[in-house]
Amino acid sequence: MNQEILRVANEIGVWLAAAPVVILTAIQAIIYTRLARKTARELNIPDEKCDRAFKTGLLTAIGPVIAIFIVMVGMMSVIGGPISWLRLSIIGSAPTELTAAKTGADALGVSFGGADYDLNALATGWWTMAVNGAGWLVFAGLFTHKLEGIRNKVGGGDVKWLAVLSSAAMLGVFGYLNSGDIKNGGGGLIAVIAGAISMVVVIKLTEKLPKLKEYALGIAMLVGMLAAVIFG
Known part of the structure; x- marks a missing residue:
């Protein structure tokens, strides 16, 4: 693979463009955790139970994170660190993102990470990943707040x-x-x-x-x- 591709993919400008999204994701996690703690206190749930639940979730996440990290390392060697970091911080589905990046290369008739993988293929892969994940994010923003009502309606209370x-x-x-x-x-x-x-x-x-x-x-x-x- 042409090292010029990786140089462009890892430029400081790309890191700066990716950083706000990753930082926002971290802020959302902190806000969600604080909101969960506040709600637990309103429901008189002891802090000990919240601590145990948080620790359980943290440990349970280790397995999926390892798998995502392995795929992320492979993606970084082709599409660069910033975009890999950005995509997996908001989507978290390594196989889906890897497939989208490969689809972009296939659309141009080049092999993913091969000798013929050029800047056009890199840009196409980035756009493919963005468009592929846009639908999920839009749906989550517009309809997530309605899902609990649908679940309660189906369950009849x-x-x-x-x-x-x-x-x-x-x-x-x-x-x-x-x-x-x-x-x-x-x-x-x-x-x-x-x-x-x-x-x-x-x-x-x-x-x-x-x-x-x-x-x-x-x-x-x-x-x-x-x-x-x-x-x-």
Whole structure:
């Protein structure tokens, strides 16, 4: 790959253009956390429970973050650090962003990161990623506040039914996302099987070690990823 491409992709101007979006994302996370704390106090939820929930979420995020980081390093070597940093800070779906960048190269008939990958291909990849993610961001801004009302309407106000409905929706989403890996086999299938088995084992262990329960999902993710690397 032409090193001139990376020089342009990593220029200070690109870093400065990407930084505000990343900083805004960090500010949003801080505001959301403070709002959650404030709401918890209004509901008389002890700070200890909030701290435990925050720690659980932090540990659970380790698995997905590792996968995203690995893909991000690969993207940085082709499209530059600033854009990779920007895209994954607001979207967080490494495979989607990588596919969009490759689609931009394919549209020009060049290989992603190959010898024929030039500035036009780089710019096309950047635009492809931006356009690809715009729909999600627009939908989130316009309709997110209405989703809770729709969920309550579908559930009829029944708390137990809402819990079942939400769980079923999550199972359906993750089942669909994993269906391709199960069908194609290989490392993806191994990760799904190893992760499922480790989750069952960890849940069994939590009967004797209750504190382990908050780490169950994170452990299952790490075991699945490790098994895919070793046996895939």
